Amino acid sequence: MLELEVLSLRNNRLKEIPAACLEGWARLKTLNLADNKLEMLPASIADCVSLQRLDLGHNKLAELPAELGRLAALEYLDASRNALKELPEDLGNCSRMRVLLLGDNSIVAVPGEMLSGMGQLRCLHLQSNKLSDLPEEVGSLRELEDLSVAGNGIKALPDSIGGCKSLKRLYCQGNAKMTAVPASLAELTELEEASFKMCKLKSLPEGAEASWGKLRYMDLSSKGKKPSCKLPAEMVESLERAEVRLVGFALAKKKKGKKKGK
Secondary structure (H helix, E strand, C coil), X not given: CCCCCEEECCXXXXXXXXXHHHCCCCCCCEEECCCCCCCCCXXXXXXXXXXXXXXXXXXXXXXXXXXHHHCCCCCEEECCCCCCCCCCHHHHHCCCCCEEECCCCCXXXXXXXXXXXXXXXXXXXXXXXXXXCCCHHHHHCCCCCEXXXXXXXXXXXXXXXXXXXXXXXXXXXCCCCCCCCCHHHHHCCXXXXXXXXXXXXCCCCCCHHHCCCCCCEEECCCCCCCCCCEECHHHHHHHHHCCCEEECCEECCCCCCCCCCC
């Protein structure tokens, strides 16, 4: 039994995992505990030193043990659809992490120290939590391709977002307090798809269209009948020429030049 590399206990209505059950699983690479009723994960998870994939989705976990940070081989962690409010900083020790799914919880803050240790992260899902901001350290995620912070209370993206040089998909829809995006958003040259639906953006960074050569879709729809986001005609024409599907905007009025004196 202890030679197993894959173990799935998914959808078994489990309420707990006794600590002793995880001891000695040094060769286990994949552990699926999703769709149960777990309220805690024992610290003995650290004994699974070869673990690469851990699925804890759709349980009742109120916290993640700091010992997860000792799983140096961990590349994939799904802890979505739980009752998490905080995240352990030690999770940042999982330097091989590539996919981190934390959506549909009650997380109020993301530790910057945690993100700064995840230089190989490709996918970060934080949708449907209670976030009011993101730490500046998100900009250290140079390999990040997929970022979702939809359905939170985020007022603004950090200026450091421009450091996510590999970002292809950015989902911010449903952040009703977001009224602007930083100028550094124009530095995301790999961006293909972005959604700010149900936000209240007033504009986009000036000249951003010149950098978004790979952009194919952007949703700027607001809640009201009239679009809140106004874009200059030159930007719209440039994006449309590049076959970008642009949704939910209005054309900004051209600024009138000062009349010369007679």
